Amino acid sequence: MPRYVYFTFLGKHRFGQVTPEGVVPLRGTLFDETLEPGAEPMPWHLVTPDPPVRPSKIVCIGRNYRAHAEELGHEVPSEPLLFLKPPSALIGDGGEVVFPTGQSELVHHEGELAVVIGRRTRHVPPERAREHIFGYTVFNDVTARDLQRKDVQFTRGKGFDTFAPMGPWVDTDFQPADQILSVKVNGELRQRSPLSLMIFPVEVLVSYISRVMTLEQGDVIATGTPEGVGPLLPGDEVTVEIEGLGLLSNRVVADPEAPRAGAGGAEG
Ligand code: MG
DSSP states (O other): OOEEEEEEETTEEEEEEEETTEEEEEEEETTEEEEOTTOOOBOGGGOEEEOSOOOSOEEEEESOBHHHHHHTTOOOOSSOEEEEEOGGGEEOTTOEEEEOTTTOSOEEEOEEEEEEEOSOBSSOOGGGGGGGEEEEEEEEOOEEHHHHHHSSSSHHHHHSTTOEEEEEEEESSOOOSSOEEEEEETTEEEEEEEGGGBSSOHHHHHHHHHTTSOBOTTOEEEOOOOSOOEEEOTTOEEEEEETTTEEEEEEEEEOTTSOOTTTTSTTO
């Protein structure tokens, strides 16, 4: 089960494969790697995972689980609902989600399965979509729900820096079936669903998107979240786990750059 990571070790960005002995450094890219000569495995607890890919775009799917569409009061869509998240929002496993203090008062977690595209993809039929998939990773489509409702576009509500935790690795053997996706906040279960309850399966999504835009090597598709989305607050620890794939853990922090209440106000 090859699992690939980008990580920081002693201040250097590296690329490697996760093994039972630790992370084995590799040379090259995710799609064309060679073993680094003489490389020794590094213990997992000593490395800092970075986002495992650098996509040109993150294509997200809205309302791809019936119970989630219903909990937000929406109809089940008749075709996939697409929106984009900027790559500037990405953080890795263990990275901090910055709560946009002063701009949003309702930030939600959305645990999701993410697809990593392996090669340029345009107009691919569903039955050939698997040939274009490199692997899978775990994703949290963090959302400022109040801003998403207020704006016509999803750009602001979905696009804050740090609103796209992804990782810890890309697994090239994982095949989505009925594995359980679960989300916990401070250890309390919030979301739990088999991946098989997706309305539009992965092959259909890759095909559908590829008829709209060219998918590039390394692009990411976040396949939608099941029911149970709920609030995150500074101090919370949110984990998204997909059976057989991995566990993504991130802490929420207050925005250190947000103007403090009263700062610059009348009292000065
Ligand atoms: Mg989502």
